[in-house]
Amino acid sequence: MKTDLPKPSPEAAEHSRQLSLLLKHNISTSKEGYLAFDHFMDMALYEPGFGYYSTGNIKFGEAGDFITAPGLSPLFSRYIAHQLIAVLSSVERPRILEFGAGTGCMAVNILTELQQCGILPERYLILELSSELKARQKALINEKIPDMASLVQWVSGVPPKFQGAIVANEVLDAMPVSRFRITEDGIQEQVVKLTDDAQFRTDFVPASANLKNSVEALSLQMGGHVFAPGYQSEINPRLPGWMHLVSRGLEKGLVLLVDYGYSAKEYYLAQRNKGTLMCHYRHRAHNDFFWYPGLQDITAHVDFSAVAEAASSNGLQVLGYTPQAFFLFGNGLQEMLEALDPDDVQNFLKVSEQVKTLTLPGDMGERFKVMALGRDVDMPLSGFEMRDFRDRL
Ligand SMILES: C[S@@+](CC[C@H](N)C(=O)[O-])C[C@H]1O[C@@H](n2cnc3c(N)ncnc32)[C@H](O)[C@@H]1O
CATH class of the missing domain: 3.40.50.12710 (Rossmann fold)
Structure with a gap:
């Protein structure tokens, strides 16, 4: 747990505890015994009544967590x-x-x-x-x-x-992402599990078929680029569905x-081997996504090549x-x-x-x-x- 961040109020901490209980319940009752990372991020940000964007906490501006x-x-x-x-x-x-x-x-x-x-x-x-x-x-x-x-x-x-005209400022970066890792044995997906004493922990499991296809398509799109074992990053699995909805409604404009x-080539640079996921709380950026779920923003950069590709295919x-x-x-x-x-x-x-x-x-x-x-x-x-x-x- 990060200790150098400002301490939330007792009410905010209680709110986060309730969301954590819900997340833990979903993990322990799931068939696989874990939540895929994008599912965890979705609940942390959007769970009705509890998620970061669903509650009354101050997010924007000086008194919040970030300024857009x-x-x-x-x-x-x-x-x-x-x-x-x-x-x-x-x-x-x-x-x-x-x-x-x-x-x-x-x-x-x-x-x-x-x-x-x-x-x-x-x-x-x-x-x-x-x-x-x-x-x-x-x-x-x-x-x-x-x-x-x-x-x-x-x-x-x-x-x-x-x-x-349809406009969206800093919306795509707030969509839940799937996180992947390349190993000698293939593509793995980051998931959230519980320790024996019911604390959150992450693990990697073989990637779902969807994520595997997306990472393979990404390599092809980048001219057959091969990710080295150990490489980690993320993909926005909801982007194609979102683009489909936008395109379906837009008659002219x-x-x-x-x-x-970035473009895909810049995003998936060999050196950027931990991805771009970031958390924001009171204007401090860090990478501990388990820190008080529901009280902090979790975000990832946008792969604009993927946005262009989703647009063209729609x-x-x-x-x-x-x-x-x-x-x-x-x-x-x-x-x-x-x-x-x-x-x-x-x-x-x-x-x-x-x-x-x-x-x-x-x-x-x-x-x-x-x-x-x-x-x-x-x-x-x-x-x-x-x-x-x-x-x-
Ligand atoms: C970082 S905030 C940006 C807010 C605002 N556009 C600005 O620039 O200050 C992200 C916003 O995106 C919204 N959002 C994320 N996914 C969305 C989606 N699929 N449809 C509509 N809004 C979405 C969130 O609810 C939140 O209001």
């Missing part, structure tokens, strides 16, 4: 909005759908910017798994943009014949995905792939910066700080990538005009 770009600066959502304008103008019933809307501030800032640009969508839909976050989003929207609150609706799937991640076009900095500059951040009045020192410093965090390579500028997918989209996309790295996927 929309909460860091309204500029992020503003330049996402600029990318959506041409697409919204090109369809008959323009709508926006945001996956996993967090605090709701991206919805607030996108709508505010679109209103100023005079091109509001017919509806702003939010697909949110957590009922607690839904309530927070509603409250923020009613408080900040009461005049546009009636445009916002919460949905449980991508509506059929959807036309417009754009999908913008923003997240930290009939979507891959329209662009670029680091966040180029995307934001391409959509007008550059011009805004040049037009800032340096004599308004306070504002100049505040905005410059935000721009630095969003765009510097050591910060979010390079680590975060933006991928555009689409159906029946034929206009140029300004966010990918400075640089487009689709050839690296």
Whole structure:
């Protein structure tokens, strides 16, 4: 157990104890005597009433566990909005759908910017798994943009014949992953078991057929790349299903995905032999995923080659792939910066700080990538005009 992390309150610890009991019950009553890692991660994050994203704990911002770009600066959502304008103008019933809307501030800032640009969508839909976050989003929207609150609706799937834009910031990294290890005897899968005194422990078992096929397909996709024995990493098994749902509903329009991640060749580098799984608690990153289940975020980087592959096999076009900095500059951040009045020192410093965090390579500028997918989209996309790295996927 990590001892250098801040101690949770007694109530939070009790909450985690209850989720742990549930996890332990599921392990001890399972046929195999274990939970596959993705199942453990799914419960730790999304178990109704107990999972990290399902409860009322503060996750986002200074007082929470991490800060995402929309909460860091309204500029992020503003330049996402600029990318959506041409697409919204090109369809008959323009709508926006945001996956996993967090605090709701991206919805607030996108709508505010679109209103100023005079091109509001017919509806702003939010697909949110957590009922607690839904309530927070509603409250923020009613408080900040009461005049546009009636445009916002919460949905449980991508509506059929959807036309417009689908956006998801840091959603793919929050999907449960399967973890694998290469051995002389084949591909193994990480699972969660219990010790004799009912504590969590991990073990490796022969990989399920699905995971084995996925790892083999990954090697093929990387030109017959052979992982060395001992190599460990992860794969998102829910990505193809998610992409299928997105593609099935999207009749015409754009999908913008923003997240930290790499192409498969960079993700599965020989040196990155422990994968990218990370836990976040009170702005500290560590790798002990058994630390107080339900109180901390668990996340993995995104394999954007897999995203592109899932999109193509569902009939979507891959329209662009670029680091966040180029995307934001391409959509007008550059011009805004040049037009800032340096004599308004306070504002100049505040905005410059935000721009630095969003765009510097050591910060979010390079680590975060933006991928555009689409159906029946034929206009140029300004966010990918400075640089487009689709050839690296
Ligand atoms: C790291 S938070 C990001 C929140 C927000 N987009 C932001 O940038 O601040 C991850 C979010 O993704 C959501 N999420 C994960 N998988 C999802 C899915 N399949 N459908 C919808 N939301 C999902 C979670 O519920 C959570 O709200």
